[in-house]
Amino acid sequence: MTEYHLTTPISEEDARKLKVGDIVYVSGEHVYTARDEAHQRALELFEKGERPPVDFEGSVVYHVGPVAWQKNGKWQIVSAGPTTSIRMELFEDEFLRKYKARIIIGKGGMGSKTLAALKEVGAVYCSFTGGCGALAAKGLKEVRAYEWQDLGMPEALWVITAENFGPLLVTMDSHGNSLHDEMDKKVAARKAEVYAKIGVQV
Amino acid sequence: MKDPAQVIQDTTVRLLRKAATVLPADVEKALRAAYERETNATAKTQLEAIVKNIGIAREGIPMCQDTGIMIFYVKVGEKFPFMGMIRDALTKAVVQATAEIPLRPNAVNPIVGGNSGDNTGKKIPWINWEIVPGDSLEITAFPKGGGSENVSIVGMLKPGVGLTGVKKLVVDNALSYMGKACAPNIIGVGIGGGADIAIKIAKQQLLRPLDDHHPEPEVAEIEKEIFEAINATGIGPMGLGGDTTVLAVKVDYAMRHPASLPVGVAVQCWAARRSTAIITKDLSVQYVTHPVEEK
Structure with missing residues (x-):
């Protein structure tokens, strides 16, 4: 369990150093929020040969629908814990191949398509503790832009400067390891013991 | 006036x-106790983040x-x-x-x-x-x-499966969503009545103080058994492994129709x-x- 403090843009080499169980804190200007609709739009733009308003290469993409408000004319993130990542399984592998983001952040983990793309591209998936919106907001220091506002506050592309955003726990790495898959196996192995406690015979 | x-x-x-x-004092106390007690290093990072988050939120941030x-x-x-x-x-x-x-x-x-x-x-x-x-x-x-609500269920069981079937439904549900409902969770169970009554009773259980027990010993025993079974899964905080998967399991019931055994399972995230x-x-x-x- 090694602790890393990384600054964006993150290189492929640095991303490949990260292993399941490592802790990461992220700083820098290439931190973007994206949920279902932002992923979809980014892929559509790529198909059309158009460019999104930000450069995703080396970036950190956070699955989150933040609570934000405007104070003195400036947007601020109020609370921003992760959303369930598996919804983005539909898009994430293509997104990674096309845009080469290096860290995807969310909760609950992702599937085999994403795991394969992480390996191919050289990127990791990190879990941020679900529900910890106030803690996340501390690390998301500045909103530099609020793009794709037509998608609504949660689905929009928020362009953020982060400062020691974390702790992020690497739960899927570029070496084909997934803590989520491992947990499924571990829990399944305990099923008989669990059932015994409620009098169910397997 | x-x-x-x-x-x-x-x-x-x-x-x-x-x-x-x-958070209400009883929930915060239970989360802090889980953090102190936890032996799994990964789980400890998750519970530490939760405890820190509670401290920051207290300043007035959701x-x-x-x-x-x-x-x-x-x-x-x-x-x-x-x-x-x-x-x-x-x-x-x-x-x-x-x-x-x-x-x-x-x-x-x-x-x-x-x-x-x-x-x-x-x-x-x-x-x-x-x-x-x-x-x-x-x-x-x-x-x-929304995350924890998405894994709340109603099961219309055959009365023949008995209380063991009721417990199995709750445990199987926990095994299927793993940590996705932002564990450690609180689980409310409502037995009997009808489909709507069972889930209504289940959700009301989420209002009970975490350290209470059902006044009827038979029901308190069901709470204890399900609690121990789910914590034996090792699912842990956020489903990343660990000792604490549920902070509490609360059960209550209504009389049932002879042909029905409805069971409502209401799941609450740690942010109770x-x-x-x-x-x-x-x-x-x-x-x-x-x-x-x-x-």
């Missing part, structure tokens, strides 16, 4: 603010960006003189709290689409009414997050937000879960 509608509204705004930003769909439990004394003002005051309080705290707008029209923007709309806020003896009003704000106040007929207010600090 104070304006009764305004007193109810102001009280409710404070309930919503406290619910969003400060602890989770999903500030929930607006649900109230209201107990109205049969002699409370301002009964007719309650629904309107609660709705106005929701609109005010959404703008001021702020809360995330979480009221979406399922038919034509679109977010109302202020957390109100058809049947929302949802109010669970109960008429009780007396002349005061008790309001509990219970904003409920609830806040209660009592308003007397003279409009004095007592905050139960989040007392006003003496100066």
Whole structure:
């Protein structure tokens, strides 16, 4: 369990150093929020040969629908814990191949398509503790832009400067390891013991 | 003379603010105890983040960006003189709290689409009414997050499977969603009545203090067995492994139809937000879960 403090843009080499169980804190200007609709739009733009308003290469993409408000004319993130990542399984592998983001952040983990793309591209998936919106907001220091506002506050592309955003726990790495898959196996192995406690015979 | 509608509204705004930003003392205590007790290093990082997050939120920041769909439990004394003002005051309080705290707008029209923007709309806020003896009003704000609600279920079991079948349903559900409901969770179970009654009882259990036990020993035993079984899974905080998967399991029941064994399972994330106040007929207010600090 090694602790890393990384600054964006993150290189492929640095991303490949990260292993399941490592802790990461992220700083820098290439931190973007994206949920279902932002992923979809980014892929559509790529198909059309158009460019999104930000450069995703080396970036950190956070699955989150933040609570934000405007104070003195400036947007601020109020609370921003992760959303369930598996919804983005539909898009994430293509997104990674096309845009080469290096860290995807969310909760609950992702599937085999994403795991394969992480390996191919050289990127990791990190879990941020679900529900910890106030803690996340501390690390998301500045909103530099609020793009794709037509998608609504949660689905929009928020362009953020982060400062020691974390702790992020690497739960899927570029070496084909997934803590989520491992947990499924571990829990399944305990099923008989669990059932015994409620009098169910397997 | 104070304006009764305004007193109810102001009280409710404070309930919503406290619910969003400060966990009830029993929940915070249980999370801190889980952190101290945890032996798994990964789980410890998750519980540490939760404990830190609770500390930051206390400054007045919603602890989770999903500030929930607006649900109230209201107990109205049969002699409370301002009964007719309650629904309107609660709705106005929701609109005010959404703008001021702020809360995330979480009221979406399922038919034509679109977010109302202020957390109100058809049947929302949802109010669970109960008429009780007396002349005061008790309001509990219970904003409920979407992630844990998505894994709440109703099972219509065959009576022949008995209580073992009931326990298996709850445990199998926990095994299927793993940590996705932001574990450590609190699980409410309602047995009997009918489909709607079972899930209603289940959700009401989420209002019970974490350290209580059902007064009937047979029911308390079911709570204990399910609690121990789910914590033996090793699912842990956020499903990343660890000793604490549930903080509590609470069970209650209603009589059942001879042909039916309905079971409701209500799942609550660790951010178990609830806040209660009592308003007397003279409009004095007592905050139960989040007392006003003496100066």
